[in-house]
Amino acid sequence: MASISEVARLAGVSVATASRVVSAADYPVSAATRERVLQAARTLDYVPNALARGLQKSRMPLVGVIVHDITDPYFAEIVRGVEDAAAPGGYLVISCSSDRNAERESSYARMLRTMRAAAVIFAGSGIEDPDLNAELARQVAGIRDNGSAVVHLSPHAGGPPEVGIDNAAAMATMVRALVGLGHRQIAFLNGPTTLYVARERLAGYRRGLAQAGIEADERLIVHTGFDRPAGSEAIDTLLATGASFSGLCCANDLLALGAIHRLSERGIEVPGELSVAGFDDISIAGMTAPSLSTVRMPLRELGRRGFEHAIRVLATEEPAPELLMTEVILRESTAAPRYASTAGRNQT
């Protein structure tokens, strides 16, 4: 691999000058010299060594995105948004799947720190775990210390996200949408209680009911995981309570999809007998049968804006937190209750 000194030699200039033409776009260099250097770089297939430059700056054009699982479409979409925003500026995006394990999050944060990544974006919700969060906080402090940017897209131990949405308000709106359809007995499949985002969505569920003047029935709230199997299992749990309900709000789409699958296995019609709503609007939400009513999170934009936020932090701009818009999308999985609004499906 040709180095800048070889380019300089071939062009008959100093490495300082060569460096200026290949890197410092605006530094004054005579047109003739510039041309000679560029020509030399071309003939040698010169590719600058980003490590040498990064060593100077103590920062690499690398942005780590810490996700729960890149295989979860929610996160894939966010990562794609980050990529789209990052690529034009020459930044590369590192995917870090933590499986919601705080230890792995810290470990990834440390590796990112080691490589002096310019930015670290926490895409998933924070996990409640005092010990490990302390370790994570140390890594985050170290990253910031280095002048790198840290951005959260979801609530976490340290507080609200720098770029995010209002989870509680959005969930409350969805609950009210179901009420608007005529539902009064609405169950809730919550995500892991150790996840800050799940708490917010649960709070939103309660708030939505309260706003509609409906008292929450604790039997209708099931705490589970955040993936499809968890949604299936939760249905069994919910039905076992014997409580009646005609609507079901889920803390995310994957839960809703799992729930619908299990409901179909148990011969319960959606939305005929039960209306089901998700949250996130992952890409497959519109493609399932029935298609899923959900809260649209601007996932790709979230990734994009998260990166842009980081860039502003790197420019020491101290950008203000941003709240992105969400939208309730009613598709095929929700409908007016079949019976009178006070009747639940278990009410026989």
Next chain:
Amino acid sequence: MASISEVARLAGVSVATASRVVSAADYPVSAATRERVLQAARTLDYVPNALARGLQKSRMPLVGVIVHDITDPYFAEIVRGVEDAAAPGGYLVISCSSDRNAERESSYARMLRTMRAAAVIFAGSGIEDPDLNAELARQVAGIRDNGSAVVHLSPHAGGPPEVGIDNAAAMATMVRALVGLGHRQIAFLNGPTTLYVARERLAGYRRGLAQAGIEADERLIVHTGFDRPAGSEAIDTLLATGASFSGLCCANDLLALGAIHRLSERGIEVPGELSVAGFDDISIAGMTAPSLSTVRMPLRELGRRGFEHAIRVLATEEPAPELLMTEVILRESTAAPRYASTAGRNQT
């Protein structure tokens, strides 16, 4: 950020010694000295600078995975496999979505080269495009020149993958499985003809028919894209031909899912009136309604093995190419044809 020299000073040793204890695990250092250095590193929260080390080695523990789109579950799964294999060794994984644009592939390859990524894995099929492939070949040569590893998981302009599957054989097996169910008229939704993998799968379709003694009907072959909308559109194209068929093989799962969706919109029952099969076994294939019959590609393992292959290349081991096993999985989207095996659904 504390540097190794600060650690050395605090421990009262030379930087050479400090470096040896924090990095060269096996280099002989007296126990007492080692302990003092470790202690110093701890109190200073020393995090080694991977850039300085990478500059030495001219290689960073970074592996770039060039995918068509990280949002496509096929690729997300592969990237996850790479992550799983890479993390234990301290490698970080870079996601590069090219959108099947050869220019963006080259651009990513160049950036990866700039950062001296230790490995570059091409997860998606190569794209036929002489000009751009020449540019891509230059970048790949540059990467190899640097001592980094390049691994393909799918066929490409340069030939077969280092780690992959036998696409043609697998598709032929699926065709024969449909024939085994009683189908004789089997249509094929092919991916983009510019993708080498699509060609192999098409060849497999033809081979499967030939093996079953069935002559291919060219009207039953539709060339389209590789995503869901392409599958939907292709159904319209196919039905417009008026040709009759009772089975449909698709070059990938997304196509099959799009096809099923459109079929349902047009009131054609799957598998009642038409059996549909995909290829890849992406994670949602088993969760759709009807669940999708497909060829299971060991996606995650492919990613894992791809990384391990790269590691062996880095150790100058010249590993042999690997062929991973596939498996035909018959789920709900395929069944015996409703009418006599010679009857197609358009035969009224």
Next chain:
DNA sequence: CTGAAAGCGCTTACAG
């Protein structure tokens, strides 16, 4: 077992 020193490939004051 330990250390002094060169060098990896750049960038950037500083001087001219």
Next chain:
DNA sequence: CTGAAAGCGCTTACAG
């Protein structure tokens, strides 16, 4: 507009 030189933070022969 151009160049000599220091320095970013490590690793690694080389010498002892």
